Amino acid sequence: MAQSDKQVIPVESTGKKPRHFAFVLLDRFTLMAFTSVIEGLRIANRMADKQLYTWSLVGEGGASVTCSAGVEFKLDSDLDDLPRDASILVCGGVEVQKATSKRLLNWLRKEARRGAPMGGLCTATYVLAKAGLLDGRRATIHWENQDSFSEEFDEVDLTKSVFVVDGNRISAAGGTASIDLMLKIIADDHGEDLSNAVADQLIYSSIRTDRDTQRLSIPTRIGVRHPKLSQVIQMMEKNIEEPISPAILAKDVGMSTRQLERLFRRYLNRSPKRYYMELRLSKARNLLMQTDMSVINVALACGFASPSHFSKCYRAHYQTTPYRERGSHGTRREEEEHEEME
Known part of the structure; x- marks a missing residue:
């Protein structure tokens, strides 16, 4: 142009x-x-x-x-x-x-x-x-x-x-x-x-307000439009520190545990338990990389009662331990705790 x-665009002059x-x-x-x-x-x-x-x-x-x-x-x-x-x-x-x-x-x-x-x-x-x-x-x-x-x-x-x-x-x-x-x-x-x-x-055709949220909806993120699956995943995301059992999740959306298992297998190719674990480990990785929280406190914040169990699950998923993930951010005390658990 x-x-x-x-x-x-006329703008009133305020002086x-x-x-x-x-x-x-x-x-x-x-x-x-x-x-x-x-x-x-x-x-x-x-x-x-x-x-x-x-x-x-x-x-x-x-x-x-x-x-x-x-x-x-x-x-x-x-x-x-x-x-x-x-x-x-x-x-x-x-x-x-x-x-x-x-x-x-x-x-x-x-x-x-x-x-x-x-x-x-x-x-x-x-x-x-x-x-x-x-x-x-x-x-x-x-x-x-x-x-x-x-x-x-x-x-x-x-x-x-x-x-x-x-x-x-x-x-x-x-x-x-x-x-x-x-x-x-x-x-x-x-x-x-x-x-x-x-x-x-700016060719910006969809202006958002402070009432709009950042992330895509769950159906868009997972590529599946199934209301009960979305509802269960939302419950999982809101309850990371105190995980809910698959049986309770299924009951809350009016399904049997077996039906819930089939739903996750069909659409996400994993069990509800596996999907929930991946959510918890993803949060744990964010906390390890972005905070100075001790590894033990990260484990507790992500629903792991045992630091050794947390370390085992983390290593299985990310092919490294929480302590090595943190790298130079880890303290000597944490390294000693890690050696004791190993």
């Missing part, structure tokens, strides 16, 4: 300065979550034919940072060199715990005390929670990090929404969820006409 022919967003880029941040937001701001300016938003890229050291895709970004400034009225968005990605420094946490707390609006994109919700800035608040984080986040921050009201706005704290689950968040912000700031125009430019 030629610049002279583009549609301009205020453009809203400034400071993007705090952490080492190995997720590129899509970041670019989804910044493109929304750019297109909003273009469609309104005026500068509604400005932005800057900041980070520790103020030099450069590399995203998880290996692309290097030149930063505009160090953390302390921000406009006083900036809205802060922390952009996280891979191994966010390693990218979270004491200096960053202290800086965020200082900015929060002055009343700065702030949020986390993708895994950066972890950073805000670690700084104590989400206590008693609703928030969301990428579904892959939900288990570890829940274990570490029980004072945060964690949801499975694509994004959450709770007062001056916002969070988005990553990926295209950042588009939904930014469309919400643009609509709140300048009206739905502009927000919808931005969505059209």
